[in-house]
Amino acid sequence: MKLKTSLNILFLSFTIITFGQIGTRFPSEKKIIKDPVTGVDLIFLTTKSAGDSKTYPTHPQWTADGEWLIFRSKRANDEAMAVNEKSGVIVQVTEGGYTGTLCMAQKSMKLYFMRKAEGDKMQIMEVNLEGIFKDSQAGKMRPVSAYERVCGVANPEMGASGDMALDADEEKVYFRIGKEEAGRHLDPNIKIEKNFGPxxxxxxxxxxxxMNIKTGEFKHVISVPFQVGHIQSNIWNPGELVFCWETGGKSPQRTWTVMADGTGLRPLYPESDFEWVTHEAVISKDEVAMAIMGHRKIDIQKEAPVEVTGSTEIRNPQNPGQESNWGNSGTREKPTGLAIVNLRTHEMIIAGQTKSGSGLWHVHGSSDGRWAVGDDFSRSLYLIDRKTNEMIMLTTGHKDTAADHIHPTFNRDGTKIQIQSAMLSADNKTMNICIVNVPKEWLKRK
Incomplete structure (x- = not known):
């Protein structure tokens, strides 16, 4: 009998740890180390090998109060987590899973995401984070229905995906739809684009x-003749969207913008065939940062990108773009670097570029226009003063064998940057959530 009771307790403990309920708390793992190369403090908010990863840098990472960061994890069966930046305590904030992007509201303590439902339907969910944090702290959690709300349900024929963004007015979300649904709204005279690249x-x-998250009403925004990806809203300007032509690499025309009513569709940055544009991110009311890649070497004799044996062989498995059939793009024969495009004037500037190597890859910027930030293929992080054009390396050595890239994102105040890092991982792959502060001497600049 005692053995049976012990086994039941063991099973219950395993269940709580692996399939924890909403509000489950995990002890702080916070650890501050100095970058061995730059000496900059790296504030690791998670340090265990638990499958952590940050939300994509096109979306806010901090909650509206600026105290918690939402991230993905395998600590509790692929549920979303929140970590308190000050205390380091970790709290589970979903129960039942999620699909795609985690969208943090910036005017309220709410979280939005999609969840697969019965019959291939897709639910748009709302989570009351304030209630979870309060009850979790008190140790008195209520049923999950007290914190989660189904805002609406997309039927299977819509082909809704978790590539989703929350509007600046926090009254609606935008999301990608399937080919059939998109085709129903597309002019039949428009030529459908084929696959591009290897x-x-x-x-x-x-x-x-x-979808209106208050009424559940769906509205079609836009259909285009190519694959849509990286949908993001301008969180300072209601009804303005940025998205991309997703090919997994170089696109014929990567960046696009459109208004929520379907008007104003245009290329955000009209690119040439020799330009490899990628990883666009809205950084302020009027600006979008993006990378114009300079990662491919030139064969001087052929005056073309260096070929590799076979049409799809990759020179470096950790880094993209080395296949020969991406075309004549991504070299430094033309200007490359961290580009910033003004949504109103359409003007583009190059904020900075590394002297060699891949160049800046994933990029972001502070909403006040002071700073820009980017990573490169070595998983190093560079900060740029947009007023003086000075650039410094903040941190390096985050392992190019990591499960993903470091994906820098600024907080709303422009004082700190969140990345994901495999620096502490024994397997050189598993990632953790990390904060890098803008140097104090830079913040003092006028």
Missing amino acids: RNMGVGPGGISS
Whole structure:
């Protein structure tokens, strides 16, 4: 009898740890270390090998109060987590899973995401984070229904995906729809684009729809003849969207913008065939940062990108773009670097570029226009003063064998940057959530 009771307790403990309920708390793992090369403090908010990863840098990472960061983890069966930046305590904030992007509201303590439901339907969910944090702290959690709300349900024929963004007015969300749904709204005279590049991605049609999170009403936004990806809202300007033609690499025309009513569709940055544009991110009311890659070497004799044996052989498995059939793009024969485009004037500037190597890859910027930040293929992080054009390396050595890239994102105040890092991982792959502060001497600049 005692053995049976012990086994039941053991099973219950395993269940709580692996399939924890909403509000489950995990002890702080916070650890501050100095970068061995730059000496900059790296504030690791998670340090265990638990499958952590940050939300994509096109979206806010901090909650509205600026105290918690939401991230993905395998600590509790692939549920979303929140870590308190000050205390380091970790709290589970979903129960039942999620699909795609985690969207943090910036005017309220709410979290939005999609969840697969019965019959291939897709639920748009809302989570009351304030209630979870308060009850979790008190140790008196209520049923999950007290914190989660189904805002609406997309039927299977819509082909809704978790590539989703929350509007600045926090009254609606935008999300990618399937080819059939997109095709129903597309002019039949428009030519559908084929796959582009060696990854066999990019074929159309694609599209975006919206849903009012208060009423559940769906509205079609736009259909285009190519595959849509990286949908993001301008969180300072309601009804303005940025998205991309997703090919898994170089696109014929990567960046696009459109208004929520379907008007104003245009290329955000009209690119040439020799330009490899990627990883666009809205950084302020009027600006979008993006990388114009300079990662491919030139064969001077052929005056073309260096070929590799076979059409899809990759020179470096950790880094993309080395396949020969991406075309004549991504070299430094033309200007490359961290580009910033003004949504109003359409003007583009190059904020900075590394002297060699891949160049800046994933990029972001502070909303006040002071700083820009980017990583490169070595998983090093560079900070740029946009007023003086000075650039410094903040941190390096985050392992190019990591499960993902470091994906820098600024907080709203422009004082700190969140990354994900495999620096502490024994397997050189597993990632952790890390904060890097803008140097104090830089913040003192006028």
